[in-house]
Amino acid sequence: MASTVTPPLVDLLREIRRSLVYLKSIGCTGFDCSAEGVAMVAQLGVGPVAKPAVTAAPVSATSPETLDQVRADLGECTRCPLCQGRTHIVFGEGDPKARLVFVGEGPGFEEDQSGHPFVGAAGQLLTKIIAAMQLSRETVYIANIVKCRPPGNRNPQPDEIRACMPFLRRQLAAIRPQVICALGKVAAQTLLDTQTSISRLRGDFHAFMDIPLMPTFHPAFLLRNPERKREVWQDVQKIMKRLSRPST
Numbered sequence: 001m002a003s004t005v006t007p008p009l010v011d012l013l014r015e016i017r018r019s020l021v022y023l024k025s026i027g028c029t030g031f032d033c034s035a036e037g038v039a040m041v042a043q044l045g046v047g048p049v050a051k052p053a054v055t056a057a058p059v060s061a062t063s064p065e066t067l068d069q070v071r072a073d074l075g076e077c078t079r080c081p082l083c084q085g086r087t088h089i090v091f092g093e094g095d096p097k098a099r100l101v102f103v104g105e106g107p108g109f110e111e112d113q114s115g116h117p118f119v120g121a122a123g124q125l126l127t128k129i130i131a132a133m134q135l136s137r138e139t140v141y142i143a144n145i146v147k148c149r150p151p152g153n154r155n156p157q158p159d160e161i162r163a164c165m166p167f168l169r170r171q172l173a174a175i176r177p178q179v180i181c182a183l184g185k186v187a188a189q190t191l192l193d194t195q196t197s198i199s200r201l202r203g204d205f206h207a208f209m210d211i212p213l214m215p216t217f218h219p220a221f222l223l224r225n226p227e228r229k230r231e232v233w234q235d236v237q238k239i240m241k242r243l244s245r246p247s248t
């Protein structure tokens with residue numbers, strides 16, 4: 001029989017599940033539904049009182065979730081229409097403790113086919129840029145604003161970005177890089193919540209989730225406009241300088 005559960009209810013159930021998984025990870029074994037507990041909730045105006053764990057592992061309440069946990073929660077995502085045309089979800093890859101995270105717009109044909117980010121012609125140029133920074137793809141992390149390929153490589157739509165961005169946020173919270181590099185207009189404008197052009201945004205540090213963010217041109221744009229490579233080199237030199245500072 002077809003499910004009658006509506007999408008908002010599905011989202012709510014997912015949110016509840018996420019919260020329960022988190023509470024379990026910090027040692028919560030249940031909720032105090034006794035008369036005293038309920039009275040305390042009424043008095044304080046807070047949610048259910050989590051019971052202290054009897055044999056809780058010494059896990060900090062502020063322990064961030066891991067990338068694996070974020071990936072597991074994403075599952076075979078159908079949260080936006082881009083799921084309909086995808087071959088693979090392109091979650092992102094690289095060092096889970098990377099000091100530098102590159103964020104692009106979304107998977108293209110090759111990425112959709114392979115499940116890996118930035119593997120086409122633009123990806124090869126990004127690999128060269130990373131090598132010129134004396135880094136490697138294994139020591140950085142590469143992700144996108146949306147994880148499924150928009151049809152015909154069109155820009156992702158606002159509702160698709162809204163559905164997917166929470167997962168990128170959680171990835172960045174898990175990694176806590178020293179610097180984010182936003183590749184291209186869509187990534188930069190989305191992360192900085194602005195309509196300012198990439199030409200104006202690039203070259204200066206901004207911030208996303210309190211992490212310094214440098215916008216620069218997308219490698220695909222550089223393939224079409226190789227004369228702009230000099231500006232990207234200026235931007236990545238600023239990133240290298242920032243990365244050379246001792247981490248706090």
Ligand code: SF4
Pocket residue numbers: 074077078079080081082083089146147148160163164
């Ligand atoms: S783009 Fe993101 S939100 Fe949309 S289906 Fe893919 S993983 Fe889910």
